Structure formats: C-alpha cells, structure tokens
Amino acid sequence: MTAEEAAQRLNILRIEHRDLDSAIAALAEQPLPDQLRIARLKKRKLRLRDEIAALEDQMIPDIIA
DSSP states (O other), X not given: OXXXXXXXXXXXXXXXXXXXXXXXXXXXXXXXXXXXXXHHHHHHHHHHHHHHHHHXXXXXXXXXX
C-alpha cells in the first residue's frame, strides 16, 4: 500500500468512526435504546480505532533514538 492509499484509507476510516459516534449517540437518546445494536456499533468502532492506529503507525517512520 502506497502512502497515498494509506492516507485515503485512514481518512475513510476516520469518517466512518465519526459516523459511528453519531449513530451510537442517536440510538442512546431513543426512549428504549436497542442495547444490542449499540454494543455492536461500539465493537465496530473499537475495531476501526485499532485499524486507524495500525495505519498511523505504518505511516510514521521508525526513529532510532
């Protein structure tokens, strides 16, 4: 994966992560929130966060101190 492709993928993942935040908040505000759906969205959000962190680590060059 080139640096440009990684940057594009990172941007897409960040947008999806933000969208999940909004969806979780909207579901939580419902009179009877669907706890199972909220839990699934939170799990997906965590997976996205891990993927974002991995991509960011790949993009940052190793610095030997």
